[in-house]
Amino acid sequence: xxxxxxxxxxxxxxxxxxxxxxxxxxxxxxxxxxxxxxxxxxxxxxxxxxxxxxxxxxxxxxxxxxxxxxxxxxxxxxxxxxxxxxxxxxxxxxxxxxxxxxxxxxxxxxxxxxxxxxxxxxxxxxxxxxxxxxxxxxxxxxxxxxxxxxxxxxxxxxxxxxxxxxxxxxxxxxxxxxxxxxxxxxxxxxxxxxxxxxxxxxxxxx
Amino acid sequence: xxxxxxxxxxxxxxxxxxxxxxxxxxxxxxxxxxxxxxxxxxxxxxxxxxxxxxxxxxxxxxxxxxxxxxxxxxxxxxxxxxxxxxxxxxxxxxxxxxxxxxxxxxxxxxxxxxxxxxxxxxxxxxxxxxxxxxxxxxxxxxxxxxxxxxxxxxxxxxxxxxxxxxxxxxxxxxxxxxxxxxxxxxxxxxxxxxxxxxxxxxxxxx
DNA sequence: GAAAATTTTTACCATTTGGTAAATCCACGA
DNA sequence: TCGTGGATTTACCAAATGGTAAAAATTTTC
Numbered sequence: 186x187x188x189x190x191x192x193x194x195x196x197x198x199x200x201x202x203x204x205x206x207x208x209x210x211x212x213x214x215x216x217x218x219x220x221x222x223x224x225x226x227x228x229x230x231x232x233x234x235x236x237x238x239x240x241x242x243x244x245x246x247x248x249x250x251x252x253x254x255x256x257x258x259x260x261x262x263x264x265x266x267x268x269x270x271x272x273x274x275x276x277x278x279x280x281x282x283x284x285x286x287x288x289x290x291x292x293x294x295x296x297x298x299x300x301x302x303x304x305x306x307x308x309x310x311x312x313x314x315x316x317x318x319x320x321x322x323x324x325x326x327x328x329x330x331x332x333x334x335x336x337x338x339x340x341x342x343x344x345x346x347x348x349x350x351x352x353x354x355x356x357x358x359x360x361x362x363x364x365x366x367x368x369x370x371x372x373x374x375x376x377x378x379x380x381x382x383x384x385x386x387x388x389x390x391x
Numbered sequence: 392x393x394x395x396x397x398x399x400x401x402x403x404x405x406x407x408x409x410x411x412x413x414x415x416x417x418x419x420x421x422x423x424x425x426x427x428x429x430x431x432x433x434x435x436x437x438x439x440x441x442x443x444x445x446x447x448x449x450x451x452x453x454x455x456x457x458x459x460x461x462x463x464x465x466x467x468x469x470x471x472x473x474x475x476x477x478x479x480x481x482x483x484x485x486x487x488x489x490x491x492x493x494x495x496x497x498x499x500x501x502x503x504x505x506x507x508x509x510x511x512x513x514x515x516x517x518x519x520x521x522x523x524x525x526x527x528x529x530x531x532x533x534x535x536x537x538x539x540x541x542x543x544x545x546x547x548x549x550x551x552x553x554x555x556x557x558x559x560x561x562x563x564x565x566x567x568x569x570x571x572x573x574x575x576x577x578x579x580x581x582x583x584x585x586x587x588x589x590x591x592x593x594x595x596x597x
Numbered sequence: 598g599a600a601a602a603t604t605t606t607t608a609c610c611a612t613t614t615g616g617t618a619a620a621t622c623c624a625c626g627a
Numbered sequence: 628t629c630g631t632g633g634a635t636t637t638a639c640c641a642a643a644t645g646g647t648a649a650a651a652a653t654t655t656t657c
Contacts (some may be wrong), residue, residue, distance in 0.1 A: 197603085197604070197654085198603095198604095201604090215509065215510070216425065216509060217423045217425060217426065217505070217508075217509065218426070219422065219423060219425045219426030220423065220424070220425030220426065220509070222643080222644065222645085223644075223645060223646085224643090224644075224645095232605085233605070233606060233607090234644095234645085234646085235605075235606070235607085235646085235647080235648095236604075236605055236606075238645085238646065238647085239603095239604070239605075243645075243646075244644095244645065244646095295508055298504075298508055298563075298564075299423070299505070299508055301563075301564050301566050301567050302423075302501055302504055302505055302508070302563055302564070303421065303422060303423065303426070304421070304566050305566045305567070309570075312567065312570055313570065316567075316570075316571070317570065317571060320571050339585065339588065339589075340581055340584075340585050342571065342572060342575075343581060343582055343585035343586075344585070346557070346560055346561075346564075346568065346582075347557045347560075347585070347586075347589060349560070349564075350556040350557045350559075350560035350564075351552070351553045351556045351557060353556075354552055354553075354555070354556035355552075357504075357507075357508055358504075358507050358508070358552075358555075358556075360507050360510050360511045361507050361511070361518065361522075362552065364515075364518055364519065364522075364523065365522070365523060365526050365548065366548060369548075375546055375549060376549055376552075378546075379545065379546050379549035379550070379553070380549075380553075382545065382593075383545075383553060383589075383593045386592055386593050386595075387588075387589045387592050387593060389592075403624090403633085403634075404633090404634095407634090428613080428614065428615085429614075429615060429616085430613090430614075430615095438635085439635070439636060439637090440614095440615085440616085441616085441617080441618095441635075441636070441637085442634075442635055442636075444615085444616065444617085445633095445634070445635075449615070449616075450614095450615065450616090
């Protein structure tokens, strides 16, 4: 019993669970939850379908496991935004990390986007448990910076939304972006310059 | 033959096609293309499944028809951005229209988002035929404004991406936004103020 | 190296789902 | 009002899909 058991997982178990989750990330991020099939995941993982179900309780279990495991990685850039240092540089560094993450982990970005888009039917507990507290904490931090006169008055929540939206856009809407950016050699670099300029100007004191 | 025919559609045909498309918009935007079923659409439309297939050639036909018909509405705010008037005000008015559209037509926003997210498998021709030319035209317009010294130097393409991303975010990620904005009475109003401030500052001459 | 435990495969199954054929219903103009 | 063509329903079907049982193969343990 490789899943819910209390025993420590064997080497084979760790390897296969990892292989399955990686294949599932691929398939789920490309086709969404309903659009993905166990057969596709099995083929991508190089395992048989029943073998997949030997390691996970079912399709939903794979999806939920993926989302849970990814949540930490996903929130890490925001965790790294600390009270020390210059507020503007802290926030701009966050923007940079978030944009880098959109480039390096587009599958993860699309997986989350698809889940949220459909009302987060399988992720709401994770959102409330992990995202919400972190979000509130960082909003409070930004509010402090504003009170101290180190940032212009602004709504921290909408600032964070704008950072999420503009950075993840390059992963989630990659199809559209590359269609419209044809001829551009390095979209990521120009996007980074644009966002740096935009948010620096927005965050500068009048 | 109510679909591909050359005859003019009867009143019943127009009504039922409209009812079906509205139901399909609901279902597709909530569950994505693969997640939506003809039975769901039929139930939502108050018609039987074979009756639905009497008006459309199949599931994909409904989806493609929806996307095509919506494209014009969707691009309208950008069409309205004209060379006359102050550049900053023109762009800010565009931001406002786009945000209003996200509030008034969230289903449409999510439908497009889901389609792009999965690589636009059923919309690429529409994108190349309608979106791309309009995008290029408006980028050229913004570039002109910059050359005239009426806007600071910036990349028009990334500016438009940022406008799309920040406004559509409130529709596409509504689940997340409302979870994190609990206690806010009017998210739309505060979002409007935030985006107005942010883009006005970004577009102001140094 | 045999027994025990774990892993993988083979052969299925029930349900869902997109779609069809044909019979039936019904609105409307002559 | 009656016939006709458009509209709707009933009864299906084939393929896809999530999942299972049990045998077979493999690895691990003693």
